[in-house]
Amino acid sequence: MGQRLRKLVSSLVVFGVVAAAAGWFLTKPEPWPASHWEGLGEADIANGALVFSAGGCVSCHAVPGAEGDAKLVLAGGLPLKSPFGTFHVPNISPDETAGIGGWTLAEFGDAMTRGVGKQGEHLYPSFPYGSYARLTAKDVNDLFGYIKTLPKSANVAPSHDLPFPFNIRLSLGGWKLLFFTDKPRVTVDTSDPKIARGQYLVEGPGHCGECHTPRNALGGFESGMWLAGAPNPEGEGRIPNITPGSKSIGAWSAGEIASYLETGFTPEFDSVGGSMVEVQKNMAKLPAADREAIAAYLKAIPAL
Template sequence: MLKKASVFALILAGVLVAGAFYVAIMPQKLSRQDFIATAAQDPARGEAVFWMGGCASCHAAPGSTGSDRLVLSGGLAIESDFGTFHAPNISPDPEHGIGQWSELDFANALLEGVGRHGENLYPSLPYTSYTNMSDEDVHDLFAFLKTLPASAEPSRPNALSFPFNLRPALSFWKILFFSEGPRVTFAEPSDQVLRGQYIVEGAGHCGECHTPRNRLGGLDESRWLAGGANPDGPGTIPNITPGSKTIGSWSESEIADYLETGFTPDFDVAGGAMADVQQNLSHLPRADLEAIAAYLKAIPAQ
């Protein structure tokens, strides 16, 4: 009898451990109560969030120009040390896009990095920054996306090697590197600096390229915006803190001018991936560009 009781205890302990492990790796989703949206969607505001978030840069077909940048058929190949990610179709198409997604599905993707079917999403979608977006902006962005043309182009699968192709393992990555909240703490920030912080650290996701990463792909926040490896090939993405040898000497007005026009104070032009980023940001009101500049001048120098 004692032996049977010991076996039962071991089985029970194994079940409890397995259950705890299962709970630990299950992606955490928002509930309807967690996601509080405004009463009325505003697609016009959503368009501003769309350009702020650079959605077209990844989700429009590579090389698209003009109105074609609003056809979010996906296809951009994002090379990394872990394999190649392909930006999916996020047009309103019901079969190949997000036409059947609810607003809560969309919020979970952006704010929690969890897909419609409860799966972990890869941080090639920069939800590590988008998590700092307001519910209202997510709400309005979803409304704007629904106004765009549908595309029946199927999403291309990612090409990842083992073990990076195991989505459940991302739960452990999230424990280490995924959290919401400010990346920089200010003593007495102005409203303008706070607006710039919201854009840069949230929808604008500037740190995803301009901050170095560790070997597991997590952002090294101790070197926030100090520059990082170029995700598109050789070279580096520049330091954009006040300690930079380039942008560090620019005035707030010159930074805002660059974001608006693409021209540096020395009449050079934005190049590489930044050319596309600048094109997106040029759609924002001047006040937002000046807020970004104020934030970049207020953060610690690196």
């Protein structure tokens, strides 16, 4: 009897260890192999500045309320309230200790596209690496080069304020297993270079889906609801549907969408509002062809 019990216990232990190992294997942080970030050469700073605008980095990483050139100080500190707790945006200025000045391209790139931090830890998807995962290695290299040209800040942002179990970073491996993907979000005609470019900008650096797509209880995107609109994560109001089936922009022509992104005015001369104001200012900095590509893509996705 005693022997049986011991056998049972030891097989349970073995099972537990195997399950834990399997769990770890499935959910461990997975940076790119080092070769992914090699041989990229000198960063193209001008392109990096465009990726920086497309990515909307300042919207979260600038000091809250900063205007003009002060926005280029990526000191962090903005609190992001979410159903999972409050995230505090980190300092990503090129400061060697408080910022990312001491990071290598591979460390920066794996944070951007794999959600893996400098210490090899999982990052919280409040940092939209689930979108940035689509960035090309070249764009990441150029972006990193550009960020290094910006002013340093010694500001140390507070750490995240999250209740259990969301404060356990290991659990993020499970989140990634369920929801992390660098595959296209929808099928569009990518033989049209304009639509392909739009898909890259919207699904990748633009990270439009992070607000415009509804999420399930675990914070993953609801399937089949790409860009269909969602509750405002910051509180009251709604983030609109931006598919061709949208009541607000479905009737807009591609030209009108591009014009809205450039000027901030709708075809009826209502204006951009809320968090989209910052986004629109960034979109206005892109070449006209990029805004047209975004519009073409938004016209090509499934109507919801």
